[in-house]
Amino acid sequence: MTPMTPHPTTTALRAGWTRGRVELIQSFTNGGDLLSHFLWPALMLTVMYFMRDSAFGSQGLLLGTLALPSILGMNTAMGMLSMSQVLTAEREDGTLLRAKATPHGMRGYFVGKVITVSCGLAADLAIFLVPALFLIEGLSVADAGSWLTLAWVLALGMLATLPFGAVLGSVFTSTRAQGIIQLPVLGLIAISGIFYPVTALPDWLQSVAQVFPIYWLGLGMRAALLPDSAVTVEIGDSWRQWETVGVLGAWAALGFALAPLVLRRAARRESGSSVAQRREKAMRRVG
Template sequence: MSPTTPATTAVRATTAVRPGLARGLIELRQSFTNGGDLLSHLLWPVLMLAVLYAVRNREFGGDGLLLGTLALPSVLGMNAALGMVSMSQHLTADREDGTLLRAKAVPDGVRGYLIGKVVTVGGGLLADLAIFLVPALFIVDGLAVGPGSWPTLVWVLVLGMAATLPIGAILGSVFSGARAQGLIQLPVLGMIAVSGIFYPVTALPDWLQVVAQLTPVYWLGLGMRSALLPDAAAAVEIGASWRHLETAGVLGVWAVLGLAIAPVVLRRMARRESGSGLAARREKALRRAA
């Protein structure tokens, strides 16, 4: 067996990245040409826009901020965080239909598969956010959208997805059954509940504020608010500051940990996959359907 060198490792990484990117882009394009997938891309933004329109003129508290103004970055942050659930569901579906088993048979196929799924889920998520955000900017008043808002929004989104999507891949590998998907949503919803996305985290007990700051969802929501809300809104945040450096640092740590752990967990799950196991699961599913 030839020894593994940095050069061979780089070549293997490249051979996984290229087909992974190609696969992800193909799946992403298909999701916008398939009727059912296209409806799912449009349904959430339309529903959220209707909610924003209904609350656009209601004031929040006595600080003069409108409820719709505060809700817009919250909706963006929540949907970005729910990308974890989408990633987990994709992995479970591909395990059930044999896609992951076929990827396992290709050299570096699991790594390429994971890259493709990040492109598919991340690209679909960005498209959904854009479909929602563009008309929302014309519906909601009081936003502080300036030249610096867009770079902040971009880096927060990129770092946020890099921090959260690998968590979805890990959860989808550990809880790999279709029935377990309901259990996966519980910790994700729990993180969202204490993250301060829908109300100031400073209203929570001190120990819950500490817990919230350990999750990437809190920092994702804080970054969204810093990009779109006026500086006066930072008064209800911890330290009365948007804390950009801390946001980048914590999201960066989560991204590094997730991108390092997710491929390992996914490969271990893929090694347990076999044709006989897939056939047994299909037979069991048919018996339940009957």
């Protein structure tokens, strides 16, 4: 009897899982990558330390307490930039071309990158959060509900942002172009209530912020880790968790519909000559 051929999706998932696991292990055993895992959390902890005693408004809330969960949401969204940078770099060095040449290679490649970036991101957030819990007072972390909310916001947030990192990494063909991506993302961070409550901004800026995932990630993290009294600084005096699910879910659905199409289009344009040309340009820049 002829054995059944595995379904292409199953094959891609298995290959992606293996690829992601190997790359994740490498990132935590390589000195340079390991430093990057600790550098950003260390910088954010330094910011939190100096903000920890600053009061906001007349409610008795501390700015550091308000900012800590928002920073978790911001860092989750920044995984989009990590995904974009990785894909752009691997287009330049020919990794994407090699993935294209294997059966179901692009699916497995995408799954592997999602696993690598998301697990690395979760580790970075843990490196930041654990010591921050000892530095910052007033957080609501004593019950299981807080951690459950934190978990689903983190998972849904990564699903909403990482596919768009793949899209950006497919569109921008040079690592130097990544600076173009970072500028609007930093602008969104500035208006999304990360370091200061969004209700302090003009109404039109609040409306712009609510279109994008960064605001909702910060709001979801605040809903998980802040006491109920802190809701008074939010829009409508509400954590709006159903709205958070709806907006992040919509971004996730759009991203997973768009990313495979853009990745396949980028892969079709890859060739040995195009990789060689990009390497030659990179060598000229270094020289």
